[in-house]
Amino acid sequence: MxxxxxxxxxxxxxxxxxxxxxxxxxxxxxxxxxxxxxxxxxxxxxxxxxxxCKNCAQLGNDINSLKKIIIALQNDINELKSKMLAPDATNSQAHLLDVEKIVQEVADREKRKFNIVVFGLKEDKDLKTNNDQLNADK
Ligand SMILES: [Zn+2]
Ligand SMILES: [Zn+2]
CATH class of the missing domain: 3.30.40 (Herpes Virus-1)
Known part of the structure; x- marks a missing residue:
């Protein structure tokens, strides 16, 4: 046998x-x-x-817990999607306003930076001309 x-x-x-x-x-x-x-x-x-067998039974348990996690994630994703896609949702409007504010703020800062640079150069030039004038006066 x-x-x-x-x-x-x-x-x-x-x-x-x-x-x-x-x-x-x-x-x-x-x-x-x-x-x-x-x-x-x-x-x-x-x-x-x-x-x-024990291994396959454990695998089955693991797959079941994974299934639960995947379903929970899918629900979260769908919830986020519906929030983002809803055009008249107060949340998304507030979010858009925030983005506009931030863009405006960044643009303002860039402008200010540019002003400082121009102003600095101007000042430097003025100083030089002042010195030149002083030297010329001497
Ligand atoms: Zn055995
Ligand atoms: Zn097995």
Whole structure:
């Protein structure tokens, strides 16, 4: 009689003492996964009873929690989208006004900077001309 090696302990077992995971199809010794020979017989008899190994069951749990996270994220994104796309929402109007104010403020600052530079150069020139005049006066 051929034997099958268990996926968890790699130990050999007779086929009737082995169950296959319904997801990954890996063979496990029933002693290793706490399945009675009665349960193993039901699984083998194709009665519809299936067994899932620990790894695949954990994977299923992980996928379910990921699904929940994805659904929550999708809701957040949709909420943000509707806020941004609504043209008459008070929020987006206030936001637009803020942006206009900021743009105006930045433009004003740039102008002021330019004024200072021009003024500084002017002052420098005046000083020079004053000095020149003073020298000329001497
Ligand atoms: Zn084993
Ligand atoms: Zn599995």
């Amino acid at each position: 051929s034997v099958i090696n268990c996926s968890c302990c790699n130990g050999p077992a007779e086929p009737h003492k082995i169950v296959n995971c319904c997801v990954c199809n890996k063979p496990y010794k029933i002693d290793c996964v706490n399945i009675s020979s009665g349960e193993a017989r039901k699984i083998h008899s194709k009665s519809g009873l299936t067994w899932t």
